[in-house]
Each structure stands twice: as structure tokens, then as C-alpha cells.
Amino acid sequence: MSGFVLYVLGVSYISVALVLLGFAGLALLWGEDPRGFALAAGVGLALGGVLRARGTPKAEPRRAEGLFTVGVLWILVPLLGAIPYWVSGHLNFLDALFESVSGFTTTGATILDDFGKFNKSLFLWRGLTQWFGGIGIIVLFIAVLPHFAVAGRQLFFAEATGVQKDKLTPRLRHTAEAVLRVYLLLTALAVLGYALAGMPLYDALANALATVPAGGFSPSPTSFAAYPAAAQWVAVLFMYFAGANFLLMYKLIFGREIRPLLKDPEFKVYTLVVLAASAGFGFYHFVHHDYDLEASFRHSFFQATSILTSTGFASVDYETWVVPAQIILFFLMFISGSAGSAAGGPKLIRWLVVFAHMSRELRRTLHPNAVLPLRTGGKTVGEEVLRSVFAFMAFYFLLFGLGVLLITTAEGDFIVGFTASAAAIGNVGPGLGSVGPMGSYAALAPVSKLVMIFQMWAGRIELIPVLLLFNPETWRAVRRGR
Amino acid sequence: MSGFVLYVLGVSYISVALVLLGFAGLALLWGEDPRGFALAAGVGLALGGVLRARGTPKAEPRRAEGLFTVGVLWILVPLLGAIPYWVSGHLNFLDALFESVSGFTTTGATILDDFGKFNKSLFLWRGLTQWFGGIGIIVLFIAVLPHFAVAGRQLFFAEATGVQKDKLTPRLRHTAEAVLRVYLLLTALAVLGYALAGMPLYDALANALATVPAGGFSPSPTSFAAYPAAAQWVAVLFMYFAGANFLLMYKLIFGREIRPLLKDPEFKVYTLVVLAASAGFGFYHFVHHDYDLEASFRHSFFQATSILTSTGFASVDYETWVVPAQIILFFLMFISGSAGSAAGGPKLIRWLVVFAHMSRELRRTLHPNAVLPLRTGGKTVGEEVLRSVFAFMAFYFLLFGLGVLLITTAEGDFIVGFTASAAAIGNVGPGLGSVGPMGSYAALAPVSKLVMIFQMWAGRIELIPVLLLFNPETWRAVRRGR
Ligand SMILES: [K+]
Numbered sequence: 001m002s003g004f005v006l007y008v009l010g011v012s013y014i015s016v017a018l019v020l021l022g023f024a025g026l027a028l029l030w031g032e033d034p035r036g037f038a039l040a041a042g043v044g045l046a047l048g049g050v051l052r053a054r055g056t057p058k059a060e061p062r063r064a065e066g067l068f069t070v071g072v073l074w075i076l077v078p079l080l081g082a083i084p085y086w087v088s089g090h091l092n093f094l095d096a097l098f099e100s101v102s103g104f105t106t107t108g109a110t111i112l113d114d115f116g117k118f119n120k121s122l123f124l125w126r127g128l129t130q131w132f133g134g135i136g137i138i139v140l141f142i143a144v145l146p147h148f149a150v151a152g153r154q155l156f157f158a159e160a161t162g163v164q165k166d167k168l169t170p171r172l173r174h175t176a177e178a179v180l181r182v183y184l185l186l187t188a189l190a191v192l193g194y195a196l197a198g199m200p201l202y203d204a205l206a207n208a209l210a211t212v213p214a215g216g217f218s219p220s221p222t223s224f225a226a227y228p229a230a231a232q233w234v235a236v237l238f239m240y241f242a243g244a245n246f247l248l249m250y251k252l253i254f255g256r257e258i259r260p261l262l263k264d265p266e267f268k269v270y271t272l273v274v275l276a277a278s279a280g281f282g283f284y285h286f287v288h289h290d291y292d293l294e295a296s297f298r299h300s301f302f303q304a305t306s307i308l309t310s311t312g313f314a315s316v317d318y319e320t321w322v323v324p325a326q327i328i329l330f331f332l333m334f335i336s337g338s339a340g341s342a343a344g345g346p347k348l349i350r351w352l353v354v355f356a357h358m359s360r361e362l363r364r365t366l367h368p369n370a371v372l373p374l375r376t377g378g379k380t381v382g383e384e385v386l387r388s389v390f391a392f393m394a395f396y397f398l399l400f401g402l403g404v405l406l407i408t409t410a411e412g413d414f415i416v417g418f419t420a421s422a423a424a425i426g427n428v429g430p431g432l433g434s435v436g437p438m439g440s441y442a443a444l445a446p447v448s449k450l451v452m453i454f455q456m457w458a459g460r461i462e463l464i465p466v467l468l469l470f471n472p473e474t475w476r477a478v479r480r481g482r
Numbered sequence: 483m484s485g486f487v488l489y490v491l492g493v494s495y496i497s498v499a500l501v502l503l504g505f506a507g508l509a510l511l512w513g514e515d516p517r518g519f520a521l522a523a524g525v526g527l528a529l530g531g532v533l534r535a536r537g538t539p540k541a542e543p544r545r546a547e548g549l550f551t552v553g554v555l556w557i558l559v560p561l562l563g564a565i566p567y568w569v570s571g572h573l574n575f576l577d578a579l580f581e582s583v584s585g586f587t588t589t590g591a592t593i594l595d596d597f598g599k600f601n602k603s604l605f606l607w608r609g610l611t612q613w614f615g616g617i618g619i620i621v622l623f624i625a626v627l628p629h630f631a632v633a634g635r636q637l638f639f640a641e642a643t644g645v646q647k648d649k650l651t652p653r654l655r656h657t658a659e660a661v662l663r664v665y666l667l668l669t670a671l672a673v674l675g676y677a678l679a680g681m682p683l684y685d686a687l688a689n690a691l692a693t694v695p696a697g698g699f700s701p702s703p704t705s706f707a708a709y710p711a712a713a714q715w716v717a718v719l720f721m722y723f724a725g726a727n728f729l730l731m732y733k734l735i736f737g738r739e740i741r742p743l744l745k746d747p748e749f750k751v752y753t754l755v756v757l758a759a760s761a762g763f764g765f766y767h768f769v770h771h772d773y774d775l776e777a778s779f780r781h782s783f784f785q786a787t788s789i790l791t792s793t794g795f796a797s798v799d800y801e802t803w804v805v806p807a808q809i810i811l812f813f814l815m816f817i818s819g820s821a822g823s824a825a826g827g828p829k830l831i832r833w834l835v836v837f838a839h840m841s842r843e844l845r846r847t848l849h850p851n852a853v854l855p856l857r858t859g860g861k862t863v864g865e866e867v868l869r870s871v872f873a874f875m876a877f878y879f880l881l882f883g884l885g886v887l888l889i890t891t892a893e894g895d896f897i898v899g900f901t902a903s904a905a906a907i908g909n910v911g912p913g914l915g916s917v918g919p920m921g922s923y924a925a926l927a928p929v930s931k932l933v934m935i936f937q938m939w940a941g942r943i944e945l946i947p948v949l950l951l952f953n954p955e956t957w958r959a960v961r962r963g964r
């Protein structure tokens with residue numbers, strides 16, 4: 001087996017284990033049961049130590065090694081992180097794994113039907129898994145994957161980062177640091193904002209850890225319906241940041257360069273979709289006297305931003321909204337946020353490429369011999385980017401469809417099948433019907449939970465690294481240590 | 483305005499008017515009201531005469547002219563054909579147009595909630611619109627459109643027909659004749675088969691007219707549940723033919739060449755999907771004692787073939803089937819039949835191209851510098867075909883999604899929204915829920931009916947000719963007479 005894979009897995013397990021050790025201490029401090037955290041920490045340190053010892057660091061991993069590592073990392077770390085839930089005695093192992101995968105993939109779909117099952121340290125751990133998952137994914141897509149030029153990602157970041165030209169390690173460190181600074185700053189500001197808006201400090205921290213990574217796990221069983229209006233507006237703001245490109249936000253905040261963000265076509269479309277959906281909902285609710293003026297727009301901005309960015313918080317039970325509003329929320333799950341953000345789903349940039357191609361093909365029908373470059377947002381897109389975008393979209397909707405088929409079959413319910421599948425592969429969290437914002441996934445059949453675990457995992461790392469794990473060639477390459 | 487467009491419209495109107503005149507006579511003969519047919523015939527002859535006089539025949543129309551003609555023809559002819567329904571006094575104009583578009587596009591979605599509204603001549607006209615629509619579409623896609631090399635259709639037929647090399651008119655005549663011979667033969671055999679299986683002669687004729695074009699309009703309000711088991715098996719056979727490539731069937735029947743059909747990758751996959759879905763359903767129904775052995779497989783073959791080929795007949799009310807079976811039927815609507823057949827939907831060949839590309843992109847991830855040609859069924863597919871297939875798929879699912887959004891919004895019902903949209907754009911006919919096989923579209927809001935009319939029209943001529951009508955450049959080109 002490739003020494004690189006073992007080394008990265010080992011280091012990751014040791015790192016997570018050290019955090020788990022801290023949680024064991026925290027649990028003791030709060031007078032709670034530390035055994036789950038302690039056991040997980042022990043397993044992590046032991047396995048991580050062995051893996052790290054058998055592995056070898058490598059500055060320039062090969063493509064197959066790199067993608068293989070990403071694929072296994074995003075399922076093996078959640079496996080370790082599931083132990084505290086499991087040992088708590090309130091969840092069976094499948095449910096514990098579901099909750100852990102849901103956390104590390106920043107999905108926020110919960111199997112908790114009774115929030116009394118978890119104590120404070122477990123809720124904080126649950127929030128922190130999202131926070132780790134979020135920064136992991138942003139660094140992965142901004143700094144690591146462009147280096148491998150995977151699936152057209154050169155389009156999204158090559159220009160901004162220049163990653164491809166350089167060696168992985170020094171550039172990785174620099175870009176990761178930039179992203180981490182934005183991430184930490186936003187987290188600190190979110191805690192502050194929530195606290196100032198009247199949230200207890202523990203809730204402010206737990207919710208901030210779930211907001212900045214567009215996660216959606218809240219320690220409150222009624223999500224943000226439990227908090228004051230001001231806290232809901234703070235959440236709208238930080239969910240909006242969570243769905244924007246972190247590298248462009250870095251340039252804005254630390255480099256004082258406003259233009260890269262404001263001129264970014266994806267950011268413009270992102271902002272436009274947020275405003276359009278929110279205004280539409282708000283106008284409807286106000287006209288129909290559902291809420292007063294402020295609350296109409298607050299709940300509309302909240303739900304639109306929450307679903308579009310794949311956060312999954314709720315300020316009201318939107319199950320009670322009219323069917324047209326619900327179907328729009330369902331479609332927002334597929335529109336999704338910006339590339340290089342914490343948002344799940346296909347990402348807006350891919351839709352821009354798809355629409356550019358559709359428009360070009362219509363022109364081509366009238367002018368079959370014209371040379372028509374593919375352009376989006378004033379920039380020319382290479383044909384290899386188009387090919388990879390279309391492959392991604394095909395895989396995305398194929399896996400969505402398979403999920404619909406399997407979950408609908410297992411649950412005997414179309415609404416649950418369609419929305420659970422969309423919410424899992426898009427890392428959104430809540431669906432509609434019995435798995436809506438005030439419901440939980442507890443009652444689902446084990447096979448549905450397994451399907452969703454797969455979808456959350458595959459969706460979060462944008463499919464390709466997971467799909468490659470099903471290709472024997474990948475395993476051969478990694479086994480040979482290439 | 484282009485003389486060619488006017489000329490083709492004129493000739494088409496006159497031809498349809500002559501058929502309508504025949505129906506006026508038939509109505510008189512049967513002692514029914516001939517006024518609707520007579521009025522429609524009069525309008526058709528008058529308008530057709532004017533258009534033909536102002537137009538000019540043209541052996542080699544330009545691309546914009548050709549596509550424009552296809553686009554307007556498939557909505558203007560149904561408009562004329564709606565008059566008899568409307569004049570009957572039982573349908574308002576929108577409903578009459580819906581029924582007529584549903585007929586000419588071979589969709590078979592009905593707004594008839596009470597089958598007593600129509601007399602024998604109206605039911606026969608309804609069947610005949612499907613029969614005309616079916617042969618029109620097969621000739622269009624096998625003989626006409628490949629000449630314009632539209633949307634990657636060169637892939638499907640160029641090799642089989644050699645159309646692109648020759649001039650349009652002589653080749654069109656020859657290919658159209660070949661297809662028509664198969665179509666007439668199948669229709670005659672279907673009438674014979676139904677009659678031998680115990681159907682009254684009128685029903686045998688009306689149902690045959692709806693079977694061979696994969697239409698689905700039956701004069702019986704309970705569709706094929708009203709007919710004996712033997713007639714249902716006959717329908718399975720002819721629906722299966724309706725979803726196969728007519729040019730390859732021509733070679734088989736009249737050229738005694740078996741290999742082109744049996745070696746065709748699309749035909750193999752088509753047959754495989756029919757067998758797999760039918761066997762799955764049949765096994766389930768038999769094990770669960772829903773029906774006896776023969777009936778289990780009969781109903782399974784019937785529904786699987788009916789939905790896959792977009793016919794839309796029903797031998798049982800599959801609304802009563804379990805949810806897993808219903809969701810599979812829903813997905814079959816998107817899988818669809820062969821190119822060059824009467825089936826609606828995206829066509830299997832496009833799926834084969836999509837899957838070939840997905841598999842290639844996975845290989846490319848591991849071998850970024852390898853030259854990987856796109857191959858399906860042992861043949862290399864050009865990149866321009868891939869581009870057009872992806873544009874088609876994107877438009878297809880976009881229009882499907884828009885339909886879901888609008889119909890769900892208008893009806894306040896997810897099941898109706900999803901299945902009516904899929905059944906309209908795929909020219910299937912019945913959906914699920916209140917618009918299921920034993921229901922009708924009568925109760926839908928006018929806006930839903932308008933959306934479905936647009937989807938049936940656009941879906942039947944495979945989107946591009948309709949979408950081009952929204953491009954001002956097309957109109958400019960046609961107005962200049964190019
Ligand atoms: K989420």
C-alpha cells in the first residue's frame with residue numbers, strides 16, 4: 001500500500017484523536033461521561049500511530065494516491081468520530097455513523113428524534129465535526145484538488161491561486177493558511193454576533209461551529225426557531241458568507257481587494273439567486289399575512305439562504321408553507337452555492353458552464369460551421385472543462401436518481417425519497433415531509449440510512465474520488481505505492 | 483416570409499383538411515354530427531390554399547427554414563385538428579387543443595373525464611391524429627433531420643441511411659417510403675392481431691392506430707383493462723415494435739437483413755431493459771400473489787413496455803401497485819425507447835453516449851494525458867455528437883424541471899407535478915396520482931394544461947426546433963426567405 005496514503009491517514013487519525021482527548025477532558029469538567037471520547041481517542045491514537053509508522057510522507061503524491069486518500073479519509077475519519085455517539089448508548093452503530101458522517105460532511109441531517117439523548121459535550125462534538133469537515137473541504141477544493149487538475153477544477157481556481165504551476169506542499173500551506181484565517185475570523189464573528197443577539201454562550205458557540213461550514217446541526221431541537229429574531233438575521237449573514245468563495249473573501253478581507261469578489265460572475269449569480277428567492281418568498285408571505293413585514297422577509301431570507309447554501313437551519317417549520325414555496329426550496333437544493341465555499345451541491349459555476357454550452361449549441365444549430373468558443377462571465381472555458389462538468393452533472397443526477405429509487409422503495413414515500421436523496425447528496429440536511437426541518441431521519445429503514453451515508457460522503461468530495469474507489473485500477477496503483 | 487415554410491404549411495393543411503373531409507363523410511354515414519369535421523376541413527382548405535399559393539416549393543431548404551417549418555408545423559396542425567373536439571361542444575378550446583396536441587404528438591394524455599362526451603367518429607379521429615403524428619415523427623427523424631445534421635443526429639442514422647451525402651428530396655422520398663411500409667404493415671398486423679384476440683373491429687382499428695405510433699389513446703375509458711388477456715399480449719408485442727428503430731426493422735422485414743437490428747447496441751439495450759423491468763415486476767407480483775403466474779407477467783410486460791416506449795396504455799390500474807413499482811415506472815419514462823422509433827423521451831442512444839462519456843472521464847482522471855476516444859457499442863462517437871447530446875439532455879431536464887415547478891405550483895401536488903411534467907415532455911401520457919392511467923387531466927388548472935401543451939410539442943420534436951423559435955435570428959432568417 002502506498003506509504004503516502006497510510007501516512008496521511010495516520011496523521012489525520014492522530015489529530016482527530018487529540019481533539020477527542022480534549023473532549024474527554026471537557027466531559028469530565030462538565031461532569032459528563034467521558035468514556036466514548038476516551039475510547040475513540042485511544043482507538044485513533046493506536047491506529048493512527050501504526051498507520052503513521054508504516055507510512056511515509058511524500059511532498060508530491062501521484063494523482064491516484066491523492067484521490068484515493070481523499071476518498072478514504074472522508075469515510076474513515078467519520079468512522080472514528082462515530083464512536084462517542086455509539087458509546088453513549090443512545091444510538092446503534094448505524095445511527096452513530098449516520099450522525100458522524102452527517103457532521104464531517106457538513107450535511108446536518110440528524111437521526112436525533114429526542115434531543116435529550118445527547119449531553120452538552122456530545123452536541124459540541126457534533127458541531128465541531130461540521131467545523132472540521134467544512135475547513136477540510138474548503139482547503140481540499142481550493143488548495144489540494146486543483147493541483148491534481150481533477151474534473152475541471154482548473155477553471156475554478158487555477159487563475160486565482162496559480163496552484164498548478166507550483167509544487168503542492170508550499171502552495172498548499174500558503175493557501176490553506178489564507179482560507180483558515182477567513183474561516184477562523186468568520187467563526188469568531190459568528191459566535192460574537194450570536195451572543196450579542198441574545199443567544200446563550202454555549203448555543204452561540206455550537207451554532208457558530210455549524211454555521212460557517214454551512215453545516216446545520218443545531219443543539220436546539222427546533223433549530224433557529226428557538227432563537228430571537230436578531231440571531232436569525234445574524235445566521236442569514238453568516239450562511240451567506242459560508243456559501244461564498246473563501247479565497248475571494250480572503251482577498252477582500254486581508255488583501256483589501258474588492259474587485260475579485262465583486263467582479264466574480266459566480267458571486268454575482270449567487271447573490272442574485274439569494275435576493276430573488278428571498279424577495280419572492282417575502283413578498284408572498286407578507287401579502288398573504290403569514291407574518292408581519294419584518295418576519296416575512298426574515299423567514300424568507302433565512303430559508304432561502306439556508307437551503308441554497310446547503311446549511312439546513314430553519315427559522316420556521318417550512319413544512320407549513322404552501323406547496324409552491326416547498327418545491328422552490330427543493331429546487332434551490334440543486335442550484336447550490338459557490339465553488340470554493342462550504343456549500344454542497346453541484347455549485348453555481350457548473351450551472352454557468354452548462355448554460356453557456358446550451359446557449360452555444362443553439363447558436364451552432366443555425367451556424368454549424370462557425371467557431372464558437374465557450375464563454376461564461378466574460379472568460380473562455382476550455383472544452384476539457386465542459387467535458388468534466390458534464391460528467392460531474394451526469395454522475396450527480398445519476399446518484400441522486402439512484403437514491404430516489406432506493407429510498408422511495410425502502411420508505412414507500414415519494415416525498416421522503418426525493419427530498420432525502422437531494423438533501424443527502426447536496427449535503428443540505430433536512431428534506432420535506434417526515435424528514436422535514438422539524439423532523440429527523442431516525443425512523444428511516446437501515447438501507448435508506450446506508451444510501452444516505454454513501455450520498456453524503458460522495459457528494460461532499462464531489463463524487464470523483466469516491467467513484468474512483470470502485471475502479472480496481474485505482475487500488476492497483478495505490479497498492480504499488482505509485 | 484420564406485416561401486418554403488408557407489408552401490409546406492399549405493400542403494400540410496390541405497392534406498389534413500382532406501382527411502377531415504373524409505371524417506365529415508364518415509360521421510354522416512354513422513349518423514353523427516359532421517359539423518366539426520366540416521368546419522375544420524373548410525378552414526384547412528382555405529388557409530392551406532392561401533399558404534400554398536403564396537409559398538414556393540424548394541428542393542433544398544436552408545437549415546433555419548427547415549427547423550422553423552418543423553417547429554411551427556407541429557403546433558399549427560394540432561391547432562387545426564382541435565376544431566372538431568371544440569365544435570362538439572363538450573370541450574372548451576384549451577381542452578380541445580390539449581387533446582389535439584396530445585394526439586399529434588402521440589402523447590395520449592387525455593382531458594376526457596367522461597368518455598361519453600365523444601362519439602365514434604371523434605374517437606377514430608383522435609386515434610388517427612396519433613397515427614399521423616407517429617409516422618410524421620419517424621420520417622422526420624430518420625429522413626429529414628439527419629439532412630440538417632441537427633443536434634448530433636448524424637450519429638444515429640447517417641451510417642444507416644447515408645442521407646447526408648445526398649440531396650434531400652430523392653432520399654427523403656425513398657427513406658420515407660421504407661418507413662411507411664413498415665408502419666403500414668405493423669398497423670395492419672396490429673388490427674388483425676387485436677381482432678383475432680377478440681376485440682370488436684372498431685376497437686381493433688382505433689387501438690391499432692394508437693399502438694403503432696406509441697400513442698396510447700384508447701376508445702375505452704379503462705384502457706386495455708377492458709380487453710381480453712390475448713389482446714393485451716398483442717399490445718405488448720406491437721408496443722415493443724413501436725419503440726424499436728423503424729429503419730432497422732425495414733431492413734429486417736423487407737431486406738431480410740437480420741444483423742443490422744440484432745447487432746445494434748441500442749436495440750440490445752432496449753430489449754434488455756424491457757426484459758429486466760418486466761421480469762422484475764412479474765416476479766414481484768407472482769411472489770406477492772397479486773395475480774396468477776400468467777397475469778403477473780402479462781401485466782408486468784404490459785406496463786413496462788407501455789411506459790418505456792412512451793405508449794401509455796394500461797392493462798391494470800398501476801396506481802394500486804406498490805410505491806417501489808410506481809417509482810420504477812416513473813424512471814422508465816426517462817429511459818425511453820430507441821431513436822428512429824415512435825417512442826418519446828431522450829432515447830436510449832443518448833443514454834449510451836452519456837454513460838460512455840462518464841466512464842471515459844473516470845479513466846481520464848487516472849490518465850490525464852491519454853487519448854481516449856468516446857466509444858459506444860463498438861463505434862467511435864465524435865466529440866460534436868457528445869456536445870449535442872449533452873445540450874439536449876440539459877434542455878430536456880431543464881424543461882422537465884420547469885414543468886415540475888409550474889405544475890406543482892398550480893396544482894399544489896408534488897406527485898401530479900413530477901409525473902405530469904415527465905409524462906408530457908416524454909410524450910408518455912398518463913402520470914401517477916390523480917393523473918394516473920385511469921384518471922384524466924381534465925381537472926388541471928389552465929396554466930398546467932398550457933405548460934403540458936408546450937412540453938408535449940417541444941418534447942416530440944426533440945426541443946431544438948421549438949427552442950429556435952425563441953431566437954430572433956431564426957425569424958430574421960426565415961423572414962428574409964433564406
Ligand atoms: K448542511
Ligand SMILES: [K+]
Nearest residue numbers: 589697792793
Ligand atoms: K404516448
